[in-house]
Amino acid sequence: MHNESIKLAIFDMAGTTVYDDDFVTKALCKALETHEYIVPLSAANEVMGIAKPVAIKMLLDRFYPDTDHISIDTLHASFLQIMTDFYRNAPDICEIEGATDTFRTLQAKGIKVGLDTGFSRDITDIIINRLGWESILDVSVASDEVTHGRPYPDMILKAMELTGIQEAQQVAKVGDTPVDLEEGHRAGCALVVGVLSGANNKEVLEQYPHTHIIDSITDFTGLISEYELATVK
Numbered sequence: 001m002h003n004e005s006i007k008l009a010i011f012d013m014a015g016t017t018v019y020d021d022d023f024v025t026k027a028l029c030k031a032l033e034t035h036e037y038i039v040p041l042s043a044a045n046e047v048m049g050i051a052k053p054v055a056i057k058m059l060l061d062r063f064y065p066d067t068d069h070i071s072i073d074t075l076h077a078s079f080l081q082i083m084t085d086f087y088r089n090a091p092d093i094c095e096i097e098g099a100t101d102t103f104r105t106l107q108a109k110g111i112k113v114g115l116d117t118g119f120s121r122d123i124t125d126i127i128i129n130r131l132g133w134e135s136i137l138d139v140s141v142a143s144d145e146v147t148h149g150r151p152y153p154d155m156i157l158k159a160m161e162l163t164g165i166q167e168a169q170q171v172a173k174v175g176d177t178p179v180d181l182e183e184g185h186r187a188g189c190a191l192v193v194g195v196l197s198g199a200n201n202k203e204v205l206e207q208y209p210h211t212h213i214i215d216s217i218t219d220f221t222g223l224i225s226e227y228e229l230a231t232v233k
Helices: 022-033 043-048 052-063 074-087 101-110 121-133 156-164 178-187 219-230
Strands: 008-011 112-117 139-142 169-176 191-195 212-214
Touching: 008 156, 008 219, 022 043, 022 052, 022 121, 022 169, 052 074, 101 112, 101 156, 101 219, 112 121, 112 156, 121 139, 139 156, 156 169, 156 178, 156 212, 169 178, 169 219, 178 191, 212 219
Parallel strands: 008 112, 008 169, 112 139, 169 191, 191 212
Antiparallel strands: none
């Protein structure tokens, strides 16, 4: 039995709240390919949710272990350029259906809403601006604003600090990748929720620490209602 009600819900971006048709994995592969490193899309998918400089290093270590790499900074700069152009200009940037409504429903219940992401702050802001979320969100934390990105809990801890939430048992973490679930687990969140709208299927997410797995963000408000009922009992 839990006694704390949820005061803060932290959602991942690409694949969880922001529609992503492999946009990020394709951009990562393209950035590497620009410098003649060829990496399969499936491998890039496995490092989704991780801070991108770390993800790039993981891919190079795996596929080009014995070569002298050009700097991670150079490769990351190429990725940032591709992603910045894409998120600024691509016509099909949209939220995952129901994301804004979910945010507003939670806030009507007195729950603060935040985003955390493997993106850097500049890309995070471009996406938030394009979706018109600046006035809706209570907090957002990007991976370049903390010492360690996922699967470490630093972004959740920073979001808690910025919103004045002191107990991880008052926090829900929602995301579509294994590192989202690991992050929520390591932070000690009361709810660690996998969503199937993004990079991974149920069989994959079930292997990682979680309290629930739902089809999409729109199922989260029902989950919160059930959780609150159980809290009152």
